[in-house]
Amino acid sequence: MTATDPPPESPRMPIRQLSETLIDQIAAGEVVERPASVVKELVENALDAGARRIEIATAGGGKSLIRITDDGCGIPEAELPLAVRRHCTSKMEGGLQGIETLGFRGEALPSIGSVARLSLRSRARGASGAHEILVHGGRQDGPRPAALSAGTVIEVRDLFHAVPARLKFLKSDRAESAAITEVVRRIAIAFPGVRFELSGEDRSPLVLPAVDETQAMERIGAIVGESFADNAFALDAGREGVFLAGHAGLPSFHRGTAQHQYVYVNGRPVRDRLILSAIRGAYADVMPRDRHPVCVLFLQVDPRDVDVNVHPAKADVRFRDPGLVRGLVVGAIRAELARLSLRGSTEGADGLLVRFRAGGAGEPAAPAPAHAPRPSFAFSERPAAPYDPARSPSRPLDGRPADFGAFQPSARAERFEETAPAPIRAEFPLGAARAQIGKAFIVAETEDSLVLIDQHAAHERLVYEALKEAIHAKPLPTQMLLIPEVVDLTEAEVERLVAEDEVLKRFGLHIERFGPGAVMVRETPAILGEVDAPALVREIADELTETGSGAGLGGRVDHVAATMACHGSVRAGRRLQAPEMNALLRRMEQVPASATCNHGRPTFIELKLADIERLFGRR
Ligand code: ADP
Ligand code: MG
Numbered sequence: 187m188t189a190t191d192p193p194p195e196s197p198r199m200p201i202r203q204l205s206e207t208l209i210d211q212i213a214a215g216e217v218v219e220r221p222a223s224v225v226k227e228l229v230e231n232a233l234d235a236g237a238r239r240i241e242i243a244t245a246g247g248g249k250s251l252i253r254i255t256d257d258g259c260g261i262p263e264a265e266l267p268l269a270v271r272r273h274c275t276s277k278m279e280g281g282l283q284g285i286e287t288l289g290f291r292g293e294a295l296p297s298i299g300s301v302a303r304l305s306l307r308s309r310a311r312g313a314s315g316a317h318e319i320l321v322h323g324g325r326q327d328g329p330r331p332a333a334l335s336a337g338t339v340i341e342v343r344d345l346f347h348a349v350p351a352r353l354k355f356l357k358s359d360r361a362e363s364a365a366i367t368e369v370v371r372r373i374a375i376a377f378p379g380v381r382f383e384l385s386g387e388d389r390s391p392l393v394l395p396a397v398d399e400t401q402a403m404e405r406i407g408a409i410v411g412e413s414f415a416d417n418a419f420a421l422d423a424g425r426e427g428v429f430l431a432g433h434a435g436l437p438s439f440h441r442g443t444a445q446h447q448y449v450y451v452n453g454r455p456v457r458d459r460l461i462l463s464a465i466r467g468a469y470a471d472v473m474p475r476d477r478h479p480v481c482v483l484f485l486q487v488d489p490r491d492v493d494v495n496v497h498p499a500k501a502d503v504r505f506r507d508p509g510l511v512r513g514l515v516v517g518a519i520r521a522e523l524a525r526l527s528l529r530g531s532t533e534g535a536d537g538l539l540v541r542f543r544a545g546g547a548g549e550p551a552a553p554a555p556a557h558a559p560r561p562s563f564a565f566s567e568r569p570a571a572p573y574d575p576a577r578s579p580s581r582p583l584d585g586r587p588a589d590f591g592a593f594q595p596s597a598r599a600e601r602f603e604e605t606a607p608a609p610i611r612a613e614f615p616l617g618a619a620r621a622q623i624g625k626a627f628i629v630a631e632t633e634d635s636l637v638l639i640d641q642h643a644a645h646e647r648l649v650y651e652a653l654k655e656a657i658h659a660k661p662l663p664t665q666m667l668l669i670p671e672v673v674d675l676t677e678a679e680v681e682r683l684v685a686e687d688e689v690l691k692r693f694g695l696h697i698e699r700f701g702p703g704a705v706m707v708r709e710t711p712a713i714l715g716e717v718d719a720p721a722l723v724r725e726i727a728d729e730l731t732e733t734g735s736g737a738g739l740g741g742r743v744d745h746v747a748a749t750m751a752c753h754g755s756v757r758a759g760r761r762l763q764a765p766e767m768n769a770l771l772r773r774m775e776q777v778p779a780s781a782t783c784n785h786g787r788p789t790f791i792e793l794k795l796a797d798i799e800r801l802f803g804r805r
Pocket of ligand 1: 227231232235256258259260261269270274275276277288289290291292293294295296338
């Protein structure tokens with residue numbers, strides 16, 4: 187059809203008002219997408235009614251039955267017909283500004299009633315009896331007297347039987363039932379003082395007993411996982427009338443999806459893009475791109491400064507000042523991450539305990555053969571080459587020759603036992619290095635624990651932090667290549683590298699264009715030591731291709747720094763001397779964020795002596 191063709195004849199129908207039922211069904215399309223949305227609306231109603239106990243029973247993934255019983259304030263007989271009528275609500279006294287209840291639109295019950303068989307039985311506080319009203323395909327029946335001692339019971343049967351199109355889009359009973367569990371878990375975190383009980387033939391039961399508000403962490407632990415409490419830090423920050431409380435996980439406690447991020451605005455669970463992206467931003471430096479932190483965040487905002495009326499499902503919000511909210515979330519999490527930079531994850535240590543513990547949940551340790559070889563610690567062997575502090579991978583990161591204090595490398599190869607062991611000092615939380623095992627891990631000792639350090643991961647983090655600092659402080663020292671290296675690339679890659687040559691120079695990598703499709707490397711960053719320059723340049727080129735346009739300078743700098751750090755770090759498999767190991771530990775103690783490498787893996791794990799004693803049954 188071209189623009190000049192006449193429009194096709196279409197028979198026009200006269201405009202008419204839609205029936206109430208049709209209007210409700212249209213609204214239901216948005217409010218009740220699936221059984222889990224029905225549960226969400228009904229649980230919100232119970233909470234708005236001040237319930238302290240909420241029981242949820244389902245059958246057939248919520249498609250055949252959802253029953254919610256609460257001990258809230260109930261609905262008086264005279265108001266029952268209104269409760270199920272569209273745009274009727276007992277909430278929202280102050281208009282759309284300043285909504286303090288979970289519900290406010292007055293459309294959940296009529297919507298549900300238009301697409302299912304709904305029964306509402308309730309006894310208002312102080313009333314002499316209970317009453318029941320039924321809604322089926324939008325038609326009301328009742329109210330009539332019924333038996334109930336207090337509160338409200340709402341039953342929803344045959345959901346969507348009236349709209350087969352919607353029924354077709356639902357998932358398996360098991361998937362719908364799981365979605366219901368998820369809705370209840372999410373909302374239950376924000377109401378620790380309320381008892382939740384979820385049961386049904388289609389699920390394993392979930393019981394969340396009420397806990398004192400001061401012990402909210404118990405409720406969080408029951409939902410997010412008990413190990414979260416041990417691997418999280420508390421948040422408590424405020425800025426211009428916006429307050430943030432809750433808990434965020436250590437960077438080493440990451441997960442494969444963002445499912446484990448629970449965000450609440452004034453007690454309402456939300457999936458807000460702004461906040462989720464702020465969380466990602468806060469952890470960007472300490473977590474691999476494909477991993478996600480675990481957190482439970484409660485934002486308190488003056489209800490007038492947040493609009494919850496964005497979507498009928500009320501999971502989106504709009505803040506009057508999004509920048510303020512983002513800044514608060516990013517700032518508060520980053521500040522704590524920096525402060526706690528030396529707290530490693532106990533997850534590794536816990537796992538270790540399980541594996542060690544006889545009869546524990548883990549694999550039982552295989553019995554050692556009678557002639558088991560003694561573990562070969564580094565200090566029981568001779569180092570392969572004389573130790574040269576200037577070439578040590580643990581030398582200070584500014585490229586200056588190392589100063590290891592009293593340590594003087596002697597010409598002859600030295601056994602560690604012959605140097606005095608480093609003393610344990612309280613100001614050294616990572617302890618004194620005692621040995622290296624597997625040429626990859628440092629074993630250190632503090633007053634009350636054993637610390638295992640991943641030497642590659644630790645060093646990588648230190649190099650990364652030094653590189654990032656070089657962007658703001660003076661450029662890093664370089665190392666001249668005796669023979670400049672020519673690296674062949676595509677022309678597009680050359681362009682991208684040359685465009686960033688100022689940044690690369692600050693890091694100590696000097697490149698220049700070398701004819702079409704090639705660059706020449708003259709100097710490399712001294713902190714990387716001897717490095718495969720062509721491999722490094724190619725990888726940076728790849729990195730720039732991937733992150734190039736959208737990332738902004740900050741993002742590109744971080745990625746290039748991470749790539750470089752990985753190239754220059756002490757690989758596993760390098761033998762380290764005691765002073766090198768101690769130098770690495772002391773560096774780690776000074777550098778923020780060194781508890782994780784820049785891929786988010788822990789750089790060290792700590793095993794308390796008390797736990798070791800438990801392993802041996804001494805406690
Ligand atoms: P909204 O929650 O937006 O007001 P609903 O359609 O969900 O709209 O509920 C309509 C009204 O019915 C509520 O405003 C409330 O007064 C009453 N109501 C619903 N569920 C309950 C309940 N479990 N306990 C007490 N009152 C309820
Ligand atoms: Mg409601």
